[in-house]
Amino acid sequence: MESYDFLLSIAIILLVTKIFSLMSRKVHMPQVVGALIAGVVLGPSVLGQITETDFLLKTSEIGVIILMFLAGLDTEIQELKKTGIASLIIAVIGVVVPLAGGYIAYQMFFQDTTDPQHFLKAVFMGVILTATSVSITVETLRELGKLNGRVGSSILGAAIIDDILGIIILSLVISFTNSDVQPRQVFVKIGLYFVFIFFVGIFVPMIFKALERWHGTVRRMAIYGFAFCLIMAYITEVFFGIADITGAYFAGLFLCNVTKTKEYIVKKLTVISYLMFSPMFFASIGIKTDIQGLSGRILVFSVVLTVIAILTKMLGCGLGAKLCKFTDRESMAVGIGMVSRGEVALIVAQKGSEAALVDEELFPAVIVMVIVTTLITPVLLGLILKDDHYRRRKAAA
Numbered sequence: 001m002e003s004y005d006f007l008l009s010i011a012i013i014l015l016v017t018k019i020f021s022l023m024s025r026k027v028h029m030p031q032v033v034g035a036l037i038a039g040v041v042l043g044p045s046v047l048g049q050i051t052e053t054d055f056l057l058k059t060s061e062i063g064v065i066i067l068m069f070l071a072g073l074d075t076e077i078q079e080l081k082k083t084g085i086a087s088l089i090i091a092v093i094g095v096v097v098p099l100a101g102g103y104i105a106y107q108m109f110f111q112d113t114t115d116p117q118h119f120l121k122a123v124f125m126g127v128i129l130t131a132t133s134v135s136i137t138v139e140t141l142r143e144l145g146k147l148n149g150r151v152g153s154s155i156l157g158a159a160i161i162d163d164i165l166g167i168i169i170l171s172l173v174i175s176f177t178n179s180d181v182q183p184r185q186v187f188v189k190i191g192l193y194f195v196f197i198f199f200v201g202i203f204v205p206m207i208f209k210a211l212e213r214w215h216g217t218v219r220r221m222a223i224y225g226f227a228f229c230l231i232m233a234y235i236t237e238v239f240f241g242i243a244d245i246t247g248a249y250f251a252g253l254f255l256c257n258v259t260k261t262k263e264y265i266v267k268k269l270t271v272i273s274y275l276m277f278s279p280m281f282f283a284s285i286g287i288k289t290d291i292q293g294l295s296g297r298i299l300v301f302s303v304v305l306t307v308i309a310i311l312t313k314m315l316g317c318g319l320g321a322k323l324c325k326f327t328d329r330e331s332m333a334v335g336i337g338m339v340s341r342g343e344v345a346l347i348v349a350q351k352g353s354e355a356a357l358v359d360e361e362l363f364p365a366v367i368v369m370v371i372v373t374t375l376i377t378p379v380l381l382g383l384i385l386k387d388d389h390y391r392r393r394k395a396a397a
Contacts, residue, residue, distance in 0.1 A: 006055050010276070013050060015092045016042055017279040019162040031369050034345055035279055039286015040367075050287050053351055056280065061244075063281030064347050068245040068272045069229040071163065072252020073266050087157030090320035094158060094338055095130045095165045097316030101308040102126030117177065117357065124357040128349050128366060129309050130166045131376070132159050133342025151330050151385075154321065155169045163344070167249055170348055171242040174355045186241075193240040201254050204228065208258045221261040222268035228255075243351050285346050286355070288363055296363075302365040311341045333384050340377035341370050356389075 017038040042050040050056075076198070106122040115121070154355030168190075175186040208225075212218060228239040236247030255262050318335030326334065349366045354357035 006053070009050055009053075009056070010280070012042065013038075013283045014276065014279055017283050030344075032282055035282035036286045036346075036367055036371065039283035039288075041286070042283065043287035049190050049283050050283075052284070053315065056284055056287070059277065060281040060284035060350070063273070063277035063279075063284075064245060064350060065229065065248045066227065066269055066277050067231050067281065067343060068248040069226075069252040070266060070269060070273065072249045072254075073256050073262050074252075077257060084157075086321070086324040086326075089162055090158040090317050090334060091161035091165060093323075094132070094162055094317035094321040095169070097319075098129035098168070098309065098312040099123075099126035100306070101312040105301070105305050105308050106154050108304070109297060118373060120173060120176055121357050121359075124352045125305075125362075127166065127169055127173055128345050128352065128358075129305075129312060129341075129369075130162070130169065131341050131344040131348050132162045132166075132313070133340050133344040140345055145276035150241060150326070151333045151337070154324075154326075154334055158317065158320075158334070158338065162338070163249070166244070166344075166348070167246045170351060171246050173357070174243055174351065177355045177357065187396055190242070193236070193242055196235075196240070197250055200232075201250070202255075204254045205258050208255060208261050212258070212261060218260050218264040225255060225261065225265040225297050226269060227249075227296045245347060245351065245361055281350075282343070282346070285350060285363070285367065288360065298361060301362075302368040305365050306369045307368050308342065309373050310339055310376065329384060333381065335382045336377060336384060339380070341373045345370050350374055 015298070017035045020034035020038035020041070021031035024031050024037075041047055044051070080142040102125040103122045106125040110118070110121075112118055172186065172190065177350070182192070208221070211221065211224065211302075215221075229248050231248035233244035233249040234247070236242045236250075237244040255265065314332070314335035315340040316335070318331045319330035345366065349358055349363070353363070
């Protein structure tokens, strides 16, 4: 007899994640924190009401693809042009330093020489730390009146490059998990993929603009856009062996300058993402986490990983800003603004889990790191910039 338990599971996940998200907002925390905690509560750690199923895995996969597609659509290409070389330097150093920090942290705590994937697992822990989520930073900068200033533009531009570099490294590391694949094949595939991306990036925006003129409306563009996203995700994963979220991100990036289409797609996809797929994704991360078996070593590792996550972004990105002749205060603000890992680190960790590069026992450590870095970023950013904010308001008065 066919089971309909999945319907009840969906309803429970949606209701509980919404309740916890609202509670998070009430205490001025990001809603993603509430969704993560909801998953932990529903999963084996607390109530054990929801278990990881194939349906949940596939639904959360669609959720993460939509999130990355929207991230690409929300990319402001003009921000890259504004800050140029400064953003590139900040992003590169802000990727290299956390990558090394995560690798060292893993090697300090786990030295299983019998595991053939040990080196890749250590590298992947660094890959998780390269992630940057600036949604909280953007809101804080907007409130302080710094979003369109030198600091804000640099953070946004660096975050865009940071995401692209992180996705490339993610895809490269995952490609090496297949023992039958030779390094040369990996680099050839990645090279061919970027040739493919180059031509798609030229022709697809032209096609969508032609469709806009042909239909005289954008009403059908959300369907075309989402279908294009899924096709790109499929081709990227199946034909090139690169993470499907890479294809989804580039799909959004190609459409970010097709203004009317972009706005309509974002409007429509945000609704379905908000209603179902994003809550399912974030809850699935919590459900995957089992804190009952949390050992003392993992607890200490969580603290060390979190400290390294904070310091490597502050030092790496701050140094990059300093090299670009930012003031000490501006450099510190740039470094702090890149600390938050948010949903981006969760997306990377999820892909690592699917590739057997992140053990389930390490998920609590990743979640602790995500929550702390997400919460601490607006606090530190407010402290470092508030004096300027008050001086500006006083001058305006």
